[in-house]
Amino acid sequence: MNAARDARILDVIRALDEGEVSTYGDIAETAGHPKLSRLVGRLLAVGVPDDELPWWRVVNAAGRLVPGHEAEQAALLRAEGVTVRDGRVVAAPVGRFRRPARP
């Protein structure tokens, strides 16, 4: 396990603010590993040691919500002013979310 790299990625996620939605790829790139979008998802799936990460502010490049937690995630996002429509994020207030889910 590459603690340093993982910690960096977790740090990026932790830095997400209210109403700010990001993607796996963007997070990976920000962490300095443009190709490791998959690792980002894995880290979130496994869970976090101590902290509680804002997992609901992370969606895939298409804006699709996390399978199995869509309802919950949608609720959390809407509570922060994010526009969610039919299971996908359409727009976000602080959105680093640029890659509109080709509707």
Added chain:
DNA sequence: CGTATGACAACAA
């Protein structure tokens, strides 16, 4: 040791 799977993504055709 080789394959398949998963909260993914970029690119080609």
Added chain:
DNA sequence: ATTGTTGCCATAC
């Protein structure tokens, strides 16, 4: 826009 292919990391079998 949709479908396939390739890249990448970690884990399970």
